[in-house]
Amino acid sequence: MAPKEADYLEIAHKRAIEKKTxxxxxxxKYPSLRDEGLRDPVQWLTGKAIDDGAEGLWRVHDKLYDLNQFMDKHPGGQEWLELSKGTDITEAFEAHHLNPVTETMLKKFYVRNAKTPRNSPFTFREDGFYRTLKKKVWEKLKTIPDKENRRSDFLTDGLFVTCLAASTIACWAQNYWIGMIAYIVASFSLAWVMVAAHNYIHRKTNFRMYYFNIGLWSYRDFRISHTLSHHLYPNTLMDLEVSGFEPIIFWNPREKRPFYAKYAIFIEQIFFPFAFIVNFLKKFSLNFLRPNFFKQHYRWHDVIGLLLPLWIYVTSGSSFYDAVYTWLWINCTASYVFFSIGSNAAHHHPDIFKDGDEVSDVTPDWGMHELEAVMDRKDVNDSHFKVMTLFGHHALHHLFPTLDHAVLEHLYPIFLEHCEKYRANFRVTSQLDLFLGQIRMTLKTQPKLLSERR
Structure with missing residues (x-):
């Protein structure tokens, strides 16, 4: 008989080709609609609703709830319930609600038990890693001053103001070097304010989440692709931030890949600068490809990204052509910076879990899996500015996404103690290692075996 590891590799490659699981x-079940169409957030939600057995309601664990009457009263804002209607929100409910009172409130909206098993591998046992940690964190939060959030607020607002001022100077300046410096500052501050705005997108409706839209992106779409997909199912087949880059960039270990997959690092240099614009055009094209798309999914804030070139035109006193030209350079550079930061932040490395890798438990604790799919960076977590602009404190942020990044740093003592108790796989490396690891991941064709884990 062949060795167990050889057996697993053969089975894994067969499963990947068949696309049944x-x-x-x-x-x-293999996620519905994963490999079809433009792989946009709305399509992802549609496919998830097909698989989740929520019957048009909201599913939490194995029970269905009718939250229609609660939508306007939801403390986090109506939009979260609007987007997640008809799906299994178990992971979102667990990670977004630390106060145990919410479980009591949820019982008021119970309708019936679900008819099908959950299409998720994760568990939330009372004595498991995540639930016990969540209880400790809830108690710890009571001792942390509310003013801690202000550090993040001031930094994010400062980046936004810097972006506006530098964008104007970049177009207005007659001196080449002043204009070039302003252009660089504007580009980086635009990318950084969008990364910082991600800190607010996970939380209840607030004005800083709209900063994310100034780069032609949509915070509403990001709430789906990032918060409801990537954060809850990182590096699984339900992670839209992995599948959304296919067939351009492949991060899952697969034998059968296009010939160009090995050149991903070079493709990234070409694609990343235009990703903001491509995403905007992709969403716009859906108006012609899907009935009622505009009516159902466009909101007033989708035009915020077009206000930056208007701002440059009005404040710089330059021609409309010069304003648009300057804005395109700033937007494309910011797009390159943003996606370079994101793709090398925490999740793409041969030592990090990806779908295909052999697992010791096919029904893992959700929190334990989050740590398997993340690596933190010691040279980022040492500064709040770097944390806010480079997706720092990544492991804790994945476990408690609704908490401000300034609060997360206070949780390390109990978090590290808990990881040791449960032997959770929390790892810290360097930014350079993750950058090189991301390149190696795009070249990886064989799943990781249990014996290869660190």
């Missing part, structure tokens, strides 16, 4: 979690 997740490779690492064969008890799950």
């Amino acid at each position: 997740h490779v690492s979690f064969p008890q799950l």
Whole structure:
């Protein structure tokens, strides 16, 4: 008989080709609509609703709830319930609600039990890693001053103001070097304010989440692709921030790949500068490809990204052509910076879990899985500015996404103690290692075996 590891590799590659199940979690259905169309957030939600057995309601664990009457009263804002209606929100409910009172409130909206098993591999046992940690964190939060959030607020607002001022100077300046410096500052501050705005997108409706839209992106779409998809199911087949880059960039280990997949690092240099604009045009094109798309999914804030060139035109006194020209350079550079930061932040490395890798438990604790899919960076977590602009404190942010990044740093003592108790795989490396690891991940064709884990 062949060695167990050789058996697993053969089985894993067969599962990947057949596309009937997740490779690492064969008890799950292959996500509907994953490889179809433009792989946009709305399509992802549609496919998830097909698989989740929520019957048009909201599913939490194995029970269905009718939250229609609660939508206007939801403390986090109506939009969260609007977007997640008809899907299994178990992971979102657990991670977004630390106060145990919410479980009591939820019981008021119970309708009936679900008819099908959950299409998710994760568990939330009372004595498991995540639930016990969540209780400790809830108690710890009571001792942290509310004013801690102000550090993040001031930094984010400062980046926004810097972006506006530098954008104007970049177009207005007659001196080449002043204009060039202003252009660089404007580009980086635009990318950084969008990364910082991500800190607010996870939380209840607030004005700083709209900063994310100034780069032609949509915070509403990001709430789906990032918060409801990537954060809850990182590096699984339900992670839209992995599948959304296919067939341009492949991060899952697969034998059968296009010939150009090995050149991903070069493709990134070409694609990343235009990603903001491509995403904007992709969303616009859906108005012609899907009935009622504009009516159902466009909101007033989708035009915020077009206000930056208007701002440059009005404040710089330059021609409309010069304003648009300057804005395009700033937007494309910011796009390159933003996606370079994101793709090298925490999740793409041969030592990090990806669908296909052999797992020791096909029904892992959700929190334990989050740590398997993340690596933190010691040279980023040492500064709040770097944390806010480079997706720092990544492991804790994944576990408690609604908490401000300034609060997360206070949780390390109990978090590290908890990781040691449960032998959780929390890892810290360097930014350089993650950058090189991301390149290696795009070249990886073989899943990781249990014996290869650190």
